[in-house]
Amino acid sequence: MTKKQQQLYFGLLLLSIPMFFFWHLFSGPTELSVISAFTDLLKGNTSTDALILAEIRLPRALLAICIGISLALSGAALQGLLINPLASPDLLGVSQSGVLVAVLVLYYGLASISWFIVPLAAMSGALIAVAFIFSLAGKYQGALTIILIGIAINAITSAMTSLALNFAPNPFALQEIYFWMLGSLSNRSSNELFFAFPFMLLGWILIFPRKHFLDAMSLGEDTALSLGFNLKKQKFLLIFGVALCTGASVAVSGNISFIGLMVPHLLRPLVNNEPGRLLTYSAVGGASLLLLADTLVQNIPGSQELQVGVITAALGGPFFLFLIFKNRHLLR
Amino acid sequence: MSTLIQANNISWQINHATILNDISLELRSGEMLGIIGPNGAGKTTLLKILARINAPFNGTLTLLDKPYQEVELNNFARKIAYLEQNAPVNWPLLVEKVIALGRSPYQNSYKKLSIEDNAAIKKAINATGIERLLGRTISTLSQGEKMLVALCRVFSSEPNVILADEPISALDPYHQLLILELLQQQTRADRNHAAIVVLHDLSHAAHFCDRLLLMHEGKIVSSGSAEEVLSSDNLRKFYKINCYSDFKQGLIQPLNRI
Numbered sequence: 297m298t299k300k301q302q303q304l305y306f307g308l309l310l311l312s313i314p315m316f317f318f319w320h321l322f323s324g325p326t327e328l329s330v331i332s333a334f335t336d337l338l339k340g341n342t343s344t345d346a347l348i349l350a351e352i353r354l355p356r357a358l359l360a361i362c363i364g365i366s367l368a369l370s371g372a373a374l375q376g377l378l379i380n381p382l383a384s385p386d387l388l389g390v391s392q393s394g395v396l397v398a399v400l401v402l403y404y405g406l407a408s409i410s411w412f413i414v415p416l417a418a419m420s421g422a423l424i425a426v427a428f429i430f431s432l433a434g435k436y437q438g439a440l441t442i443i444l445i446g447i448a449i450n451a452i453t454s455a456m457t458s459l460a461l462n463f464a465p466n467p468f469a470l471q472e473i474y475f476w477m478l479g480s481l482s483n484r485s486s487n488e489l490f491f492a493f494p495f496m497l498l499g500w501i502l503i504f505p506r507k508h509f510l511d512a513m514s515l516g517e518d519t520a521l522s523l524g525f526n527l528k529k530q531k532f533l534l535i536f537g538v539a540l541c542t543g544a545s546v547a548v549s550g551n552i553s554f555i556g557l558m559v560p561h562l563l564r565p566l567v568n569n570e571p572g573r574l575l576t577y578s579a580v581g582g583a584s585l586l587l588l589a590d591t592l593v594q595n596i597p598g599s600q601e602l603q604v605g606v607i608t609a610a611l612g613g614p615f616f617l618f619l620i621f622k623n624r625h626l627l628r
Numbered sequence: 629m630s631t632l633i634q635a636n637n638i639s640w641q642i643n644h645a646t647i648l649n650d651i652s653l654e655l656r657s658g659e660m661l662g663i664i665g666p667n668g669a670g671k672t673t674l675l676k677i678l679a680r681i682n683a684p685f686n687g688t689l690t691l692l693d694k695p696y697q698e699v700e701l702n703n704f705a706r707k708i709a710y711l712e713q714n715a716p717v718n719w720p721l722l723v724e725k726v727i728a729l730g731r732s733p734y735q736n737s738y739k740k741l742s743i744e745d746n747a748a749i750k751k752a753i754n755a756t757g758i759e760r761l762l763g764r765t766i767s768t769l770s771q772g773e774k775m776l777v778a779l780c781r782v783f784s785s786e787p788n789v790i791l792a793d794e795p796i797s798a799l800d801p802y803h804q805l806l807i808l809e810l811l812q813q814q815t816r817a818d819r820n821h822a823a824i825v826v827l828h829d830l831s832h833a834a835h836f837c838d839r840l841l842l843m844h845e846g847k848i849v850s851s852g853s854a855e856e857v858l859s860s861d862n863l864r865k866f867y868k869i870n871c872y873s874d875f876k877q878g879l880i881q882p883l884n885r886i
Contacts, residue, residue: 379718379719505737505738506737507737508732508735508737511725511729511732512729512732513718514717514718514719514721514726514729515712515715515716515717515718515726515729516712516716516718518676518679518681518710518712519710519712519716521679521680521681522679522680522681522705522708522709522710523705523729523730523732523733523785524701524702524703524704524705524706524732524733525701525732526701568721568722568725568765569719569720569721570719570721570725571719
């Protein structure tokens with residue numbers, strides 16, 4: 297791919313965000329005049345349209361952007377750090393651990409205490425998982441060790457989540473638990489946005505400056521060390537950033553799969569496989585993809601709205617397979 | 629002649645097995661020091677300790693008379709460059725990106741390559757003569773070309789000391805000579821330059837290195853000129869081979885095992 301083509305694709309990707317953003321605002325169960333709602337909102341009129349826009353549609357669209365950025369960024373960071381295109385927060389069991397803790401909270405009926413109990417639980421689940429994976433690996437923090445531990449944690453937490461499903465006390469709890477497993481952005485309010493955003497922002501601030509470090513990691517840990525990088529510090533900051541991003545995302549949307557794995561993979565050709573530059577591209581791509589998926593979810597006719605996690609996996613999976621099929625000669 | 633690296637009584641263990649035992653060495657400016665020895669002698673481990681990738685269990689290390697731990701990591705990386713065995717590149721990066729990574733010790737999180745960075749990169753490319761490889765993906769190169777790119781990356785750091793671990797082990801004769809000549813030129817280019825090279829090829833070791841260290845089971849068993857270190861006695865005792873040697877021609881030809 298020539299440099300011109302790369303720039304063109306990136307430009308289109310950037311442009312797609314405002315496009316999808318407005319399409320997203322126009323989508324929803326009720327017909328809404330977005331423009332008059334906007335003017336009402338700016339004038340301070342409390343019309344129904346303005347209320348729907350401010351309290352439902354804008355938070356949801358902004359959440360889609362933030363979560364898309366966070367998940368794709370986490371995926372790109374993990375893939376760069378572990379030098380493995382398979383790494384992603386879902387594969388390492390980070391998302392799944394967040395889901396499990398949230399489900400346990402729902403299961404024991406603690407969710408009714410306050411709206412932020414479930415997000416807080418999911419957040420801590422993800423952080424605990426990351427701390428556990430890396431402390432278990434100890435000084436043997438090679439990519440393979442981390443990935444194997446992550447896969448085991450993924451299996452354990454998935455099994456325990458299924459267990460909670462089996463013993464769910466009532467259909468209502470069952471439905472709630474399902475929601476956490478599938479991932480969705482419906483019925484989110486600005487509360488969730490304000491809860492998750494600071495954590496995500498901190499995660500972004502931790503991940504982006506590790507750009508050069510991730511590039512150096514392409515030459516292996518030893519050479520990265522010899523190039524002057526403090527490996528322990530860089531790794532810790534990066535992983536903590538990933539935990540914050542993933543935790544905050546799972547906290548407010550459940551487990552939206554495939555974004556973290558797929559987006560960096562899709563965009564790698566645009567950056568000549570450079571893990572550092574891939575961070576920015578993945579952030580943009582993740583935001584665009586999740587906005588699109590969440591818009592589609594709202595526009596697919598049916599009695600009930602689909603979960604966005606279902607869309608990302610159902611559409612993303614086959615597309616991902618097609619890409620692997622097309623590029624399999626390039627994969628080593 | 630000043631001392632660039634001084635190592636005193638270094639030892640290293642893994643799982644209670646002693647890999648390095650009481651190693652002391654000195655790297656003087658302007659010299660190309662060769663480390664030789666049979667497989668498992670501890671050559672790579674020693675090089676990694678000198679490159680500060682592993683910390684020794686015992687002993688002290690100094691760079692220009694300053695203890696290693698007192699030299700800031702970035703500063704250390706500007707002075708000492710490490711060329712890993714086989715020089716792996718884990719993503720199919722462009723050649724110029726790999727070379728630019730050599731400037732990492734001079735960069736911070738957000739800075740792009742400066743004018744000095746680009747000048748150093750250009751100089752390194754000229755020195756290694758790899759203009760023709762620019763624009764290509766590293767995974768499409770031959771082993772010899774990959775090693776040239778790795779060497780170019782090391783040169784672009786403008787280090788005082790280059791530590792190279794078996795840089796020629798998988799290369800054809802042309803590239804073996806080219807890589808060693810380039811390393812030798814680099815050590816001669818400036819008074820404060822030097823290199824330590826781990827080698828298996830005894831002829832090349834004799835021909836290119838100013839001084840040799842022979843390692844065996846974690847110890848330095850012989851050091852000095854090629855003639856002293858590669859004596860028939862030493863080769864028989866530590867390598868367990870008989871050789872035909874002609875030091876004038878820089879030729880050591882293994883003949884048979886003992």
